[in-house]
Amino acid sequence: MEERVLERKGLVVRHSLLERIEHWAVALSGLVLVATGFFELPVARRYFITEIPGLGWSGDYITSLGIHYAASAVFIAACLFHLVHHGLLRHDGMVPRRGDLRASVEVIRTFFGKGEEPPFDKYLPEQRLAWAGMAVIIALLILSGLVKTWKNLVDPQMSPALVLTATWVHNGAFLLFILAFAAHIGALVLKPNRPMVRSIFTGTVRLDYARKRHPLWMSRLEGESLGPEKGTKGGAGDTAGGHGRTGQGASGP
Template structure:
């Protein structure tokens, strides 16, 4: 398997043309192997691990609403618009590679602009309304993550505390996906000058061939990484024991029991908006 594609220019020079698309299957196999290992570990060990107990007194606490807002309507609209645009990008980007021929360029760059707009909106919304501190990885996150890993592989030791709203694994996945998505968007926007749009006429000579080659490699590598990340994301979204999280991205809320079972109220203190009346029964 080759890692990169090369092409000769009119002067007989080899120029870089991007990632070899066989690498895509490596990402698919890696994601599939991760899922198989997770299923084996779950059946062998994790399904027998008892869920943290919640006292009846805590469940009767009137300060915690019956429904706790986990994702606002704004966050859900962003998530699903991003998911839809990314799905269109992957379909239009990779189906032609495996031989499915159709007019893919226009829907591809339109979906790219939609994704770009969604990401820019999310950056502003997260910075000024949600607060970036909830996604920072702290030393305590790392310590609790290490304790969780030891428990998961059967090494024992101190029981980890319940996490806050965003556990370490969620933060890590978010950051890795963000890097791949931003790399895809940044290179994709530059590559748009090579296609005709209603806004400009194509100019494939804006950058030298060597620079375009690097651009294609970064765009292809980030896109391939996103395939593996999305496969893993969907896998966890449909797992029975994780489905309550998926439902929270659809309807916005989790139950009081789910909140107390999976989260530490001291690490995720509810705000007024998370208690607001529109999410109460």
Template structure:
């Protein structure tokens, strides 16, 4: 007798995954090409590595930087408009998230009891806020850096100096944010969330165990039924929200 396939619940809609991966790829390209503008790659002989010569070409890196910036701006705009149009704010920060994040991290490290969680953990909402504000800083300062090249637009040297400094700070912050985002998956408790950003779905049992508030909401709204879908089919949850972090 064959064992039934694990049941799945849809956690990340196609729109969420589009925003997540467009943002991720854009940020990665922005970091790589942005460092090339310093220019670090030539200074430290990175361009001498096989296939890395293009990293030292200013015109290639600047054009790719603009392309990545456009991708990030589009993803951010789509994300905000989509969230407010559909009134889906599950990933948006809430009061008490910092305290609850501490309790969750402490529980994971000490094998204690975590507080009941909604669709997103409090720590994920805090990470979303940190990365979101860092990206906003990069977008605003990046637009100013672009506008200064437009004929007829003249900014003071002081403004350009501080704008460049803030842009560099934003770059450092987003690098730390990405590292922290990826480091979260070193913890075993978070790893079942990874498939959600590829297929959109995660384990029914995982949701029931760790996202008890969301699970109860799905049951209450009639979006899932514990007695159904034993054949492993996906539960198409209508509670879809955005995510630049898993």
């Protein structure tokens, strides 16, 4: 499913099914990783988490580790798929652009009633920055996690300096990941952003919202739909857009 306008339904397709699967694979496995990573600290028994019905296993480090590994396999595969698949297809809509930092500050000010929002492309500048930030955090988590897994499985006598580095990179990135996740959820709570949330579940946003807030994206989408190589899709009244430069490449809302 590509980005396209569903005129009759008053909707715009923002995320394909594949992108939503990517997002939820990363998000759900990431949440499991946060929980089981937390349970690898000696906290579950101390803080009575083991006594919560269904979480009795949280005090068993080996069980938590097994679940952590299973979630890691999904997480790593999904992240690499996301990066390579969209990279190869040049879906760079979420890659930060020059001026995004300054633009983000301006946009954030508007959330607090200062100034007016500029016209947006498919993604807000802070979404592009957040994607890049999360990509760096995830890269650190994956690389350090792979080193730790190698140590656990293959080389228990790995260089102490390497083990210590991997451990603290993993622990530090773990904290940053939690903060980034909190910021991600926090951004969705802001009223102007709420209409975007439905897309990560259904794939679509309201057409009137998209035209009003994302005119750069819509002008390209609707402009392309009128081009000679783009026709209708999904029935009369629906117009399809291609994978424009800023059209795809991420699964954030």
